[in-house]
Amino acid sequence: MDGLDLTRALNAEEVRGIVRAVGEHGVICIPDQKLEPAHLKAFSGNFGELEINVASSFQEKGHPEIMILSNMLEDGKPIGLADAGQDWHTDMSYSSTVAFANILYGIKIPLRDGRPLGCTAFCDMHKAYETLPDDIRRRIAGRTATHDFNKFWEKMRREKGSTRPPLTEEQRRKKPPVSHPMVLTHPITGRSVLYANPGYTVSIDGMEAGESDEILEFLFAHQTRPEFQHRHLWAENDVLMWDNFATIHNAIADYGPQEHRLIKRCQVMADKVLANAFGVRPLT
Ligand code: SIN
Secondary structure (H helix, E strand, O other): OOOOOOOOOOOHHHHHHHHHHHHHHOEEEEOOOOOOHHHHHHHHHOOOOEOOOOOOOOEEOOEEEEEEEEOOEEOOEEOOEOOOOOOOEOOOOOOOOOEEEEEEEEEEOOEEOOEEOOOEEEEEHHHHHHOOOHHHHHHHOOOEEEEOHHHHHHHHHHHOOOOOOOOOHHHHHHOOOEEEEOEEEOOOOOOEEEOOOOOOEEEEOOOOHHHHHHHHHHHHHHHOOHHHEEEEOOOOOOEEEEEOOOEEEEEOOOOOOOOOOEEEEEEEEOHHHHOOOOOOOOOO
16 A cells, blocks of 8 residues: 555544455555654554553553564663564464454564565465365354464474563463354455464364364464465565454564564554444455
């Protein structure tokens, strides 16, 4: 989306246009922005309540809704979470009110031989649902699945060498496991999407463990098939906004400690979009 200046307040028509574009495309990029933290927060706040992450100490000063994602150090100390989102997942699927959108502002993007590193990869959950075999569709119809914040957190510690400490009892209490339907009607497109993800989904409710594991294993492989994927190659000053109902994503860690990446992120909850606050009719 070109021609937008996110330092100024958007009118209702512009907000609806962005919501519609995010619903239609799953992910949109608004390039060439020069934003202060207050601008990023004000833009993001147009779309719903902003989450304050329960586990992060890397919050923007004075703006706890903005989380800093970075591998950079200052005085030998990390300035941001260095390994956020480095595997397939859906942000906030572990939350009782799920997230509508993530909004990321790219400030430093690593380059090697002129090519950007540290892309963000997406898979399309409309397509994933629409191409499910009939048998699997039947077996997940009307089902809910449990999502657990601790699953992804521990996976990062176990498999990716993350230095993040285990979640505290208090952090786990703030985000207990929750259940959501496995197939959702998308609030903007009106079409069905698969709502499960390798990062946080742990089991299918009311199903024997062996069958639940078998179906989830199938779904995780199916939903990440290369033909459903899109990669955003970042440029500095991009604002990237994506729909957490209709995509899963993965931050690709193909850069080294001296190749600096700095991104600021807001997570927009689904309160407004689920209340149809934007008057965007489903695009059936
Ligand atoms: C995230 O999962 O929100 C982080 C994505 C990224 O840094 O590319």
